[in-house]
Amino acid sequence: MRLIQSHTDYAVRAILFIAASEKEMVSSADLEAELDLPRPFMRRIMQDLQKAGILKSLRGYQGGFQLAKAPAEIFLMDLIELFQGGLDLTECIFRKKVCPNCKTCPIRRRVKKIENYVLRELQGINLAVLMQEK
Amino acid sequence: MRLIQSHTDYAVRAILFIAASEKEMVSSADLEAELDLPRPFMRRIMQDLQKAGILKSLRGYQGGFQLAKAPAEIFLMDLIELFQGGLDLTECIFRKKVCPNCKTCPIRRRVKKIENYVLRELQGINLAVLMQEK
DNA sequence: GACAAATGGTACCTATCTGGTATCATTACT
DNA sequence: AGTAATGATACCAGATAGGTACCATTTGTC
Numbered sequence: 001m002r003l004i005q006s007h008t009d010y011a012v013r014a015i016l017f018i019a020a021s022e023k024e025m026v027s028s029a030d031l032e033a034e035l036d037l038p039r040p041f042m043r044r045i046m047q048d049l050q051k052a053g054i055l056k057s058l059r060g061y062q063g064g065f066q067l068a069k070a071p072a073e074i075f076l077m078d079l080i081e082l083f084q085g086g087l088d089l090t091e092c093i094f095r096k097k098v099c100p101n102c103k104t105c106p107i108r109r110r111v112k113k114i115e116n117y118v119l120r121e122l123q124g125i126n127l128a129v130l131m132q133e134k
Numbered sequence: 135m136r137l138i139q140s141h142t143d144y145a146v147r148a149i150l151f152i153a154a155s156e157k158e159m160v161s162s163a164d165l166e167a168e169l170d171l172p173r174p175f176m177r178r179i180m181q182d183l184q185k186a187g188i189l190k191s192l193r194g195y196q197g198g199f200q201l202a203k204a205p206a207e208i209f210l211m212d213l214i215e216l217f218q219g220g221l222d223l224t225e226c227i228f229r230k231k232v233c234p235n236c237k238t239c240p241i242r243r244r245v246k247k248i249e250n251y252v253l254r255e256l257q258g259i260n261l262a263v264l265m266q267e268k
Numbered sequence: 269g270a271c272a273a274a275t276g277g278t279a280c281c282t283a284t285c286t287g288g289t290a291t292c293a294t295t296a297c298t
Numbered sequence: 299a300g301t302a303a304t305g306a307t308a309c310c311a312g313a314t315a316g317g318t319a320c321c322a323t324t325t326g327t328c
Contacts, residue, residue, distance in 0.1 A: 001135060003223040003245050006316065012241060027274065041317055047276065060325025063274040076241070089137040106267035107146060107210070111137050114255050121248050133240035140287065161303070175288055181305065193304045194296025 003118075007083035010037060011045050012076070015054070015127055019071050025064030045083075052082050072128035080122065087122070089115040137252075141217035144171060145179050146210070149188070149261055153205050159198030179217075186216050206262035214256065221256070223249040 017034050018026045028046065032039045046065055049055040056068045067074075080087060090111045092099040102108055151168050152160045162180065166173045180199055183189040190202040201208075214221060224245045226233040236242055 001137075001218070001221065001223065002225050003135075003248065004241060006227075009226070009241065025274095029274090038317070040319075043275075044277095044317090050275085057275060058325080059273090059275045059323070061273050061327070063325070065275090084135070087135065089135065091136050092143070093140075106264045107138060107143065109267070110210075110255070110259055114137065114252055117251055117255075118248055121244070121251075125244055130240045133243070159303095163303090172288070174290075177304075178288090178306095184304090191304060192296080193294070193302090195298070195302050197296070197303045199304090 003087075004080070005084050007045055007048075008076075008079045010035065010042070011049060011079050011083060012127070012130065014042070014045065015049070015067070015071070015074060016131060018055070018065060018067055019127065019131060023064075025058055025062060025066055027064035030064070048082060052078070054078070070128070071131055072126050074127040075123065076125040076127075076130075077119070077122045087115070087119065089118065137221075138214070139218050141179055141182075142210075142213045144169065144176070145183060145213050145217060146261070146264065148176070148179065149183070149201070149205070149208060150265060152189070152199060152201055153261065153265060157198075159192055159196060159200055161198035164198070182216060186212075188212070204262070205265055206260050208261040209257065210259040210261075210264075211253070211256045221249070221253065223252065 013035055014031055017031065021030075023030070028039050028043045031037070031042050031046070035042065046055060046057070050057045050065065053068055054074055055065045057063070057065050077087075090108055092102050092105065092108055099105065147169055148165055151165065155164075157164070162173050162177045165171070165176050165180070169176065180189060180191070184191045184199065184202075187202055188208055189199045191197070191199050211221075224242055226236050226239065226242055233239065
């Protein structure tokens, strides 16, 4: 069970690369060469980032992507929400139905506490922080 | 992404029920009635618990399951390891290969810290604790 | 205007994982 | 012998994560 899934992971790497790049526009081909990923796959991730307002794109000759926000304004949690649909460690389904004992369930209470910690930690991480550590 | 998967969850409920039961031996039929789960599925979970030394079983007429350990000696983490193969939040696979940047990866360092917290919390939870809260 | 280089959009495919079923063998008591 | 229980194992199905293919659209250069 991974906390950070591939799409999120690749997105982080792509953004870090774009942020560090000298170029005005970074193309999928550049990212493919740098990150060693299949281009169509990379492109879909970039498109999702563009729709989410994290990247700006330009089509056509010499087109590509650039950041639409400062790295300090891009949070890891945003990317997790975008690519993984958020984080819900406590989701409790019993045979397709939400478990009827959820409110009193002792396990759930414990897991909820853990989840709160994880969320707090993740919310504190933005891309500027990750750049520094690089 | 669930921290506690169904098998683990059911196992906890089953153990709590057996621990609270007056009967010497609790059968799959009893558990089915109590937990509203399909019996064959329940039975497989019980068998896994038996093999792991958490339950003792008796076959034949009036047979069933009983605890092989005190609830305080059964840890939630044991069940997670048994049914979910443990917890590895940082597993980092890049296109089937372990990511070559793992050692220096800033995300991974952060996630590792979170994982350590989660493990510590989980290791502190045993079934006696959960019984009290019931 | 034709062409090439780039992204936009969408539908599809595939392997793995999670949850669940079916079947038969074995044991134990009456 | 018959019945009530578990042991073992193989199988099945739906969901999800990861990845591919294809065509439409836009933009700049010649």
